[in-house]
Amino acid sequence: MTSTTYEPPAPETDLRRRGIRLGDVLFKGIAIVAALAATVLLGLIAWKILQLARPAIQDFGLSFIWTDAWNPVTNDYGALAFVYGTAVTSIIALVLATPLSVAIALFLTEIAPRKVAAPIATMVELLAAIPSVVLGLWGILVFGPWVRDYLEPWLQDVLGFLPMFSGTPSQAGILPAALVLTIMIIPITSAICRELFIRVPQELMDGSLALGSTRWEAIRGVLLTYAAPGIAAAVLLGLGRAFGEAIAVNQTIGNANIIPTSWFEPGNSLGSKIAAEYAGATSVEQASSILYLAAILMVISLTTNVIAQVIVVRFERARRAV
């Protein structure tokens, strides 16, 4: 053990002594690269879509968004009809789906005994699993005719004085598309609401019930209040889905590049219009205006999603603070 015969250890042994192993470094490196790739991918999508749309954005300017025109002959293009179609179908779907989803989630968590809740929850999940193209097929060939023959005449009888319920019933239009969207987002929102309601502390509900409130009063006063931000996030996620759905809407909305007064009439949405042009646009302006539509759609749905995520993160932080 004399200090004169000091030999420096081999590098690998040195690493080993410090607890570093080549396998670990490599594995961690690969995992980091994968995580970076996922992040870069999101950025790349946003950048590429905007880059593709740039010629159109420069050509048409921002006024494209609120211009109502789609004329391949005169090369006049504007997005208003599609923005309108997207907004109105999604908002109808949202207004119908939100109370239904909350009610379904309440039924599954607060009312139904476990034996009943489990199969119904599975069925709602399966509703989400139906491919949108199949729902669209059903929407245009089965549901659309039913809406035309029964639902729309009935709406006209009852609410015909409103402009949106005037006009001739048709199997493809704003209303059938909105209803198909409703069917698509109910399973999404209700599944998230169910998760939320399960996590509401039971003692809060018990406290309310012990004070003599009815079940509904406890739900309204405690459960819904507690879960409100989460419900808002769930609704926004459903809305994001509705904004972005292209195929089922394309099959059911009728693909008319106009802003219809009546909900019975055909219209078009951003996603649907893009999908309709897949076989190839006929002119450069038309192709680039389609890309402009894609950019608008991306910005809208990314914004909706980011807001929903922010609410979720805040909600979780608040919940942990309780």
Place this chain on the structure above:
Amino acid sequence: MSTVPTAVDPYDITQRSNGLRRRRIVEKIFGVVAIASALLACAILVTVLATTLYKGFSQLDLTFFTKPRPLFGEKGGIADALVGSAVIVTMAMLMAIPVAILVAIYMAEYARPRVSKGLRVVLDVLNGVPAIVVGIFVFGLLVVGNGQSAIFGAFALAILMLPMVARATQEILEVVPQSLRHASLALGVSKWRTTWNVILPAAIGGILTGVVIAVARIAGETAPLLFTSSIAANQVSLDISGALPTLPVMIYENSESPDPAAQAAGWAAAVVLIGFVLVLNILAKFFAGRKRRQLEGA
């Protein structure tokens, strides 16, 4: 109003409070509305499934699966679309699953909580990008200049699949008991071998659930394929450098057709697609049950 109303003693529980009747009615209405909503959702599912079966099932025979789509009126099948879908979905799985699992491992095993949370948001936002926008992205990135191809279609589907599988895997990795990690590390096993040989096998049920659900979802996706692998010949082909026909695109095209025979073929293809998706979902339930039992046993 000449008589003084009988005094209501607020502490007398034998007396009914004035609003009780109304409160009871509201309670009843709430119950009925909740049950009706749940039943409505179930009824919609049953209606969609029943009409699809009713309209499509009668055409399912052996030739439907072995013959490609017809060129003109004659009776054909869906063999070409079936093969195309299988090829494209398999390629998408090969692209997405390894990356997704690695992302999840990074989030659950390596990243600091802040980074992990950030990645979670990134994945959730990526999951929220509309499928049609993903299609346009791949179109602009790869298809322009190269033409449509099954590989590009698979890439678009892989983008949709990545966040779903990564999030499912990450969530299951976080519930793998910490004691397993500690036990393995205490035995001197390196971290990556611990992850590979202990953590991943423990979580395999949950990972499979996530994968199966993601496959079920992308198998029915039409929008990303329209711009990447839609303009294809009606013949069985394995040539992934060109566009391949797929079931969803075929159903989409047939649903827009005024020809009753094409619509009928669309329904039959829809039966096949729905059947596949439902089987996968039931499989996912099975894996999820196994996962729970395994982790509870651990």
